[in-house]
Amino acid sequence: MNTLSLQRVLTPMLALLLAIAALPLLANAADAADPGPPDWIFPVVGTDGVDFAYSDTFGAPRGAGRTHHGVDIGTYGIKGVPVVAAADGVIKDVNWSSEADDLNEERCCTLAIQHADGWETWYIHLNNDDPGTDNGLAWGIAEGILPGVEVKAGQLIGWDGDSGNAEGTIPHLHWEVHLNGAVVNPTPHADAALRILEAGVASIEPPCGEDLVCDTVVSVEDSGVWSLWDQLQWPVTKDSFYFGNPGDLPFMGDWDGDGIETPGLYRQSDGFVYVRDSNTEGIADLEFFFGNPDDVPLVGDFDGDGRDSVSIWRISEARIYIIDELGADGEGLGAAEYFFDLDSSSLVPFVGDFDGDGIDTIGYHDPSSSTVSLRNSNSAGEPDITFSYGDPGDRIIVGDWDGDGDDTVGLYRPSNGRLYLNFENASAPADWNGSAGFPKYLLTAGRQG
Numbered sequence: 524m525n526t527l528s529l530q531r532v533l534t535p536m537l538a539l540l541l542a543i544a545a546l547p548l549l550a551n552a553a554d555a556a557d558p559g560p561p562d563w564i565f566p567v568v569g570t571d572g573v574d575f576a577y578s579d580t581f582g583a584p585r586g587a588g589r590t591h592h593g594v595d596i597g598t599y600g601i602k603g604v605p606v607v608a609a610a611d612g613v614i615k616d617v618n619w620s621s622e623a624d625d626l627n628e629e630r631c632c633t634l635a636i637q638h639a640d641g642w643e644t645w646y647i648h649l650n651n652d653d654p655g656t657d658n659g660l661a662w663g664i665a666e667g668i669l670p671g672v673e674v675k676a677g678q679l680i681g682w683d684g685d686s687g688n689a690e691g692t693i694p695h696l697h698w699e700v701h702l703n704g705a706v707v708n709p710t711p712h713a714d715a716a717l718r719i720l721e722a723g724v725a726s727i728e729p730p731c732g733e734d735l736v737c738d739t740v741v742s743v744e745d746s747g748v749w750s751l752w753d754q755l756q757w758p759v760t761k762d763s764f765y766f767g768n769p770g771d772l773p774f775m776g777d778w779d780g781d782g783i784e785t786p787g788l789y790r791q792s793d794g795f796v797y798v799r800d801s802n803t804e805g806i807a808d809l810e811f812f813f814g815n816p817d818d819v820p821l822v823g824d825f826d827g828d829g830r831d832s833v834s835i836w837r838i839s840e841a842r843i844y845i846i847d848e849l850g851a852d853g854e855g856l857g858a859a860e861y862f863f864d865l866d867s868s869s870l871v872p873f874v875g876d877f878d879g880d881g882i883d884t885i886g887y888h889d890p891s892s893s894t895v896s897l898r899n900s901n902s903a904g905e906p907d908i909t910f911s912y913g914d915p916g917d918r919i920i921v922g923d924w925d926g927d928g929d930d931t932v933g934l935y936r937p938s939n940g941r942l943y944l945n946f947e948n949a950s951a952p953a954d955w956n957g958s959a960g961f962p963k964y965l966l967t968a969g970r971q972g
Contacts, residue, residue: 650684679722735926776831811850823874823883875930922968
């Protein structure tokens with residue numbers, strides 16, 4: 524389920540202008556045997572369909588009987604969008620010169636990077652214009668980027684434009700991928716590459732080490748398809764199955780204490796909670812009546828017994844009801860062990876083990892001030908931690924993303940379909956971000972072992 528590739532549709536005008544851009548014949552036109560994409564970072568920063576767009580034009584006809592050897596990544600008429608190295612490597616050529624002291628400024632601006640295992644990437648039509656002009660007087664290659672210089676994946680190497688034989692076309696980056704001296708179709712490599720919102724990513728390793736147990740993301744479509752990510756890294760492997768109906772409120776929990784979180788959902792149309800004990804398609808293993816129609820489920824291990832239960836956020840009362848046991852099958856949820864109030868019904872509560880003591884507690888997001896507040900005990904009172912976080916419309920998601928034993932906040936931004944995760948509960952730039960799907964998705968976190 525590649526949600527990224529569905530978004531990549533160029534406008535007819537952009538496609539027409541890019542199709543007529545002629546490129547020099549600079550590589551073996553034979554398509555090499557491609558073993559599949561390595562872990563690339565997408566060469567243009569930003570979000571699909573917002574900052575850039577592209578389509579598969581590899582092999583399309585060009586002038587003088589040539590064919591297109593790359594993928595043209597258009598930036599909606601904007602020059603100067605940052606271009607980054609797709610992987611660690613060494614600058615091989617600048618303006619088709621392999622010598623740092625012999626650069627041809629009249630051929631500005633192109634780059635080629637040599638990577639490991641016979642891979643090369645080429646970056647053509649970098650910007651050569653001063654802002655707001657088409658004067659050809661700028662140098663669209665980042666400072667210090669010279670032949671022989673080592674670069675890291677995600678490092679800024681230049682800015683897109685219309686240089687070379689693309690003068691007069693819509694600004695774009697022509698990106699090529701070569702393997703052992705022969706060009707290969709770069710489109711599947713672009714499809715699989717990790718998107719980043721700013722230059723400077725030094726690694727694309729996932730935050731969870733091999734010997735750690737971490738939470739991952741679960742996306743739920745309104746059609747009832749659940750997709751469990753195997754890791755926080757792009758491309759991810761997703762184990763998908765059906766559970767529930769459109770309109771259900773999804774969540775994950777360790778219902779049987781086996782250390783693996785599995786699906787649950789609240790169906791407002793009949794007032795029942797349904798849970799399964801495995802991440803597979805099938806009917807619920809347990810169902811019970813839940814609260815009032817407008818109540819919101821809050822899932823966590825509130826007593827530290829190793830099993831999650833379903834508690835209640837009653838918006839009409841601005842009150843949290845904590846229940847330590849699951850409801851009886853076919854019957855009701857049961858009485859609350861205790862309750863406490865929040866300051867306002869406009870707050871959006873969530874659950875996490877914020878201090879790593881094995882007991883989940885309540886935090887809440889205030890959309891009006893874009894602040895997050897956390898408490899380390901389930902009681903009314905001043906928050907233990909408060910910090911600015913996110914924008915209006917963001918949805919909070921909580922998990923132990925790096926396996927250090929405590930839960931930290933992240934957010935899903937429906938406006939661009941991206942997920943932003945922090946490894947500490949503090950106001951700071953995201954430690955990890957990636958595309959998470961379309962705005963209709965509901966996201967939760969789950970631990971798979």
